[in-house]
Amino acid sequence: MLKMMLACCKVYISESRNRSALEAIERAAKLFPEAAVLNKFEDEIYNRVGYTVVSRLAQKSPSNSCPLRSAVLAMVKAAFDVIDLESHSGSHPRLGVVDHICFHPLGQTSLDQVAAIARSLAVDIGSGLQVPAFLYGAAHEDGKALDSIRRDLGYFKPNASGNLWIGGPNSQFLPLKPDEGPPRAAQGKGVIVIGATQWVDNYNVPVYSSDIATIRRMAKRVSGRRGGLPSVQAMALTHGDGIIEVACNLLDPSKVGANDVQLEVERLAREEGLSVGKGYFTDFSLEDIIKRYMSLDSPP
DSSP: OOEEEEEEEEEEEESSSSSHHHHHHHHHHHHHEEEEEEEEEEEETTEEEEOOOEEEEEETOOOGHHHHHHHHHHHHHHHHHEEEEEEEESOOOSSSSEEEEEEEETTOHHHHHHHHHHHHHHHHHIIIIIEEEEEEEESSSTTHHHHHHHHHTTSSSOBTTBBBSSSSSSOOOOOSSSSSSSSSSSSTTEEEEEOOSSOEEEEEEEEESSSSHHHHHHHHSSSGGGGGTTTEEEEEEOTTTTTTTEEEEEETTOOOOOOOOHHHHHHHHHTTTTTOOOOOSSSSOOHHHHHHTTTTTSSS
């Protein structure tokens, strides 16, 4: 049993094609060596990158002096400096330049502790950087769900032909009041969603088809919200010519894991006469993240 207090933050940024932009973000993270970037997952078709950052937590340290929070805030500032949402395009939905940040407790850290860090970061971004910030999960006073906020903000609706998301929001008006920051989307930056939850796995399954309507029906049948696999959220995203992915969040991977998703997508695809490829994770498992952190020559 790991007795160390650790926290993990996953940072999803709407860019993967601009090398210099990613390098600037990564330089910002390195300004805080107490926090380690343990994974970077890039997808040029989605035009999205995900970073996994981990650090120790001091038992009685206030959330606003946490090295993890400081590193992530530096990455956010760098992303805002080098990426313009108005110039962005990709086949993955997004609400902002820094689209999504989620904190996860590791080791002996509690969910409440990482929720406090998430709320502190939201104040910095919302009030300090004037980008609307929405909280979810344990960071939200009512435990609001991520997918609920996304639906309210129109996240799942492409705004261009070919099932693409291009440019910033059609209107700066926000149908939902942010938890921190101004009531309108920031020009060129959009909005940001920040949460705190237990560990989530991301697993995508490629289906060899160009029929987005059919794959959307399949994704709905996979999703727990529509009576599919419990604790699974799924959506259909185009991923190049002739491939559409069933992209899944596994909210309780110890109970419903990637193999369950893979088998269900294969079953549904057979009903439609379609072929399916082997799915893939976009990050290491919780256990591997901890092992990788502990195996650093000198853990920060």
